[in-house]
Amino acid sequence: MTEIFDDIRKLYLFRTPCPELMDYIEFFSETSLEATHHYIQEERFSVKLFPSFTPTIWLNLGAPYQLLNDSSLVKVDQAADILVLRSTTLERKNFPTDNIFTIKFLPMGFEAIFGYSQATIGTSVINAHDLLGSDVIQKVKGLPTLNDKALFLEDLFLAKLQKNFPNQFYVATIQKAIALFSQSSMEAKLQELAGQLHVSEKTFYRYFQKAIGTNPKDFFLVTRCREALSVYKKNKHSFSPYDFGYYDFAHFSKEVKRFTGAHLTTQTLPD
Numbered sequence: 001m002t003e004i005f006d007d008i009r010k011l012y013l014f015r016t017p018c019p020e021l022m023d024y025i026e027f028f029s030e031t032s033l034e035a036t037h038h039y040i041q042e043e044r045f046s047v048k049l050f051p052s053f054t055p056t057i058w059l060n061l062g063a064p065y066q067l068l069n070d071s072s073l074v075k076v077d078q079a080a081d082i083l084v085l086r087s088t089t090l091e092r093k094n095f096p097t098d099n100i101f102t103i104k105f106l107p108m109g110f111e112a113i114f115g116y117s118q119a120t121i122g123t124s125v126i127n128a129h130d131l132l133g134s135d136v137i138q139k140v141k142g143l144p145t146l147n148d149k150a151l152f153l154e155d156l157f158l159a160k161l162q163k164n165f166p167n168q169f170y171v172a173t174i175q176k177a178i179a180l181f182s183q184s185s186m187e188a189k190l191q192e193l194a195g196q197l198h199v200s201e202k203t204f205y206r207y208f209q210k211a212i213g214t215n216p217k218d219f220f221l222v223t224r225c226r227e228a229l230s231v232y233k234k235n236k237h238s239f240s241p242y243d244f245g246y247y248d249f250a251h252f253s254k255e256v257k258r259f260t261g262a263h264l265t266t267q268t269l270p271d
Contacts, residue, residue, distance in 0.1 A: 002048040004229055011035050012102075015150045020158055023175065024109030026054065028150040029102040031062070040096050048091045050260060051222050053212055055110040055118045057083050057128050059137060062099025065092050067125065074125050081128040081137055085121035087213055089261070101140065101149060107178060107212055107219075112171045113157050115164040119213035173197060174211045177204070178223070186224040187245035190216055225259040228252060 001008050013032050017025040059081045067074040070088040084090065092098075110118040114131065129137060136156065143149045180196055181188050193216070194204035208216040228244040232252075241252040256264045 001045065003050055004226070004233055008047055011039060013146050015146050017150070018154050018158075021109075021154060021161070024106055024112050024161070025157070026104045026106050026109075027102075028146065028153070029104070030146040030149070031099045031101075033099065036096065036098065042096050044093070044095055045098075046091055046093045048089065049086060050089055050226065052086045052226065053107055053118070053214060053219055053222065054086055055083065055105040055121060056086055057081070057103040057131070059101040059103075059128065059140060060099075061101055061141060063095040063097040065094045065098060067092055069125060070123065076125075083121060083126040083128045083131055085118055085123070085213055087121075088123055101146075103153065108171045108174050111211065112164065112168065113160045115160070117211055117213070119210055122213065170207075170211075174208060177208065177216070181220050181223070185243060185245055186220070186227070221255065222259065225255045229256055229259070 001011075011032060012029045012035075015028045016022065017028065058076075060076065060078060062078070064075065064077045064080075067076055067082075067084075068091040069084070070090075076082060092100075105113075105118075107118070140149050140152060143152060177193050177197060180193055184192075190204065191201050194201040197204060199207070205216060208219070212219055224244055228239075228241065228246070231243075232239040241247075241249050244252070246252040246255070253264045
């Protein structure tokens with residue numbers, strides 16, 4: 001199964017964070033064992049995820065799995081819990097008994113809560129116990145429902161957020177840049193964004209790279225392509241590349257190839 005092109009979400013239960021954390025966390029999720037049994041049955045399956053620069057924690061509640069991290073294959077055993085930046089294409093190769101709990105942070109959300117840049121994750125696969133602590137992880141795993149797990153972690157994250165309050169202006173500045181780009185129909189140039197933030201283009205570039213883990217040009221290319229491709233997938237007949245700042249459909253197709261590694265015509269899409 002491939003993100004955007006396949007309905008991966010049907011295999012999982014989702015919960016949005018509390019209002020105080022909505023600027024920092026996109027969602028909590030957990031495998032729906034019922035849905036997995038219905039759709040996957042007894043087959044091994046894979047889940048392919050494209051780059052998003054959204055730090056993600058995976059707590060393993062089920063079977064071991066393999067993680068293809070760009071070109072590196074990592075074996076994740078049953079007791080292993082990991083943190084990834086999602087700066088490259090990832091693919092989880094799973095047993096039918098796969099059961100995963102996910103915390104997906106928004107860009108800058110990780111730094112706001114934990115106090116250090118998501119760029120430090122890089123392309124590494126980090127042991128989540130070093131971040132959350134083994135006691136916290138075991139507590140989360142012992143809670144019976146997705147909601148119980150989320151409530152427990154929300155209390156923990158809110159406390160960390162208050163502790164790291166001095167970082168919030170810096171975090172908010174980068175978040176504002178991302179919001180301004182989205183509000184511009186994804187057409188704003190880096191010079192325009194820097195001007196609206198009252199910093200030089202060079203300073204904006206340097207701070208963004210340090211904060212996000214990639215330069216702003218590449219980040220906004222990924223953001224734009226993810227959004228445009230999602231809209232195209234839903235209804236390709238009403239899709240307009242101009243709505244997302246592309247020069248024409250050929251420009252959009254070229255960016256899709258760069259983003260997914262495959263030509264748009266080879267992707268599985270509804271008629």
